[in-house]
Amino acid sequence: MSLPNLAVTGSTGVLGGMVARQLAEAGTAQRLLVRDAGRAPALEGAVPLVFSYADSVLAGQVLEGVKVLFMVSAAEAEDRLEQHYSFIDAAAAAGVxxxxxxxxxxxxxxxxxxxxxxxxATEARIRASGMDFTFLRDNFYLDFLPLLTGEDGVIRGPAGDGVVSAVSREDVAHCAVTVLRDPALHVGTTYNLTGPEEISLAFAAEVLTAETGRTVTYHPESVEEAYASRASSGAPPWQLDAWVSTYTAIAAGELAGLSPDVRTLTGREPLSLEAFLEHPQL
Known part of the structure; x- marks a missing residue:
């Protein structure tokens, strides 16, 4: 039996799982590349294969015969970029x-x-590989905004008065499926995926208060306060830098701006924060 020529990573996670389910519902056969076959979703037309981003030999084996690869970024780790490089090189060598x-x-x-x-850097490696590509540049996920609230109901971070054009993972999944079902239409294209609004953390606190019934407020920390408040977690320096720069990128205006790409790809408006909170979560 020949294997499907579409491979999907991340199907045991939220975003990749959404993409895999939507592809199966559309009747699209796929290989599910997973670290643990026992956790792979049971989907019509889906064949689970065990792989690792960091194991180029194993990756090359499971990618043999694949034409189109949906690559969800690997789990955050100090060596994530090296894992990406290994996997991309294996994909190119396998003929993806x-x-x-x-x-x-x-x-x-x-x-x-x-x-x-x-x-x-990952984009650059893919560009240099000779493979065709489509990049889905997701803004921060709407799904994460409620999780920024501390146990005391306060969102703390050095975001100042900056705004973020957060997008739901559901909207990103719909965009990915559109591309994967007819990839030739999207070769060489970079899509900026945002929600329909620019959200300050103060505004997010107001919406969370209104929608959840829990009083949520925003405290704009200084950068020094942000590092100090997170130091007790025991996280390594690279992780602390990532956490704090989540907020400083908002303060710098680098997460602002609205894109029509979700609507262009899916034909529907992306979810707002209010609509997301009212929307049944998968």
Whole structure:
């Protein structure tokens, strides 16, 4: 039996799981590349195969015969970029023709958000590989905004009065499926995926208060306060830098700006924060 020529990573996670389910519902066969076959979703036309971003030999084996690859960025880790490089090189060597990669809004070599620099470098590696590509540059996820609230009901971070054009993972998934079902239409294209509004953390606190019934407020920390308040977590320096730069990137205006790309790809308006909170979550 020949394997499907579409491979999907991340199906045991939220975004990749949404994409895999939507593809299955549309009747699209796929290989589900997973670290643990026992956690792979049971979907019609889906074949789970065990792989690792960091194991180029194993990646090359499971990618043999794949034409289109949906690459969800690996879990945050100090060596994530090296994992990406290994996997991309293995994909190119295996003959993959087109990579659809979940990148980050404003990915740049000198981006304030430290992990956006890794996304930029990953994009560059894919461009240099000779494979066709489509980049989905997701803004911060709406799904994460409620999780910024501390146990005391306060969102703390050095975001100042900056705004973020957050997008729901559901909208990103719909965009990805559109691209994956007819990838030839999207070769060489970078899509900026945002929600329909620019959200300050003060405004987010107001919406969360109105929608959840819990009083939420925003306290704009200084950068020094942000590092000090997170130091007790025991997280390594690279992780602390990523956490703090989540907010300083907002303060710097690098997460602002609205894009029509979600509507262009899906034919529908992206979810606002209010609509997301009222929307049944998957």
């Amino acid at each position: 023709q087109h990579v659809v990669y979940t990148s980050f809004y404003g990915a740049a070599r000198e981006a304030t958000f430290t992990l956006a620099r890794d996304h930029y």
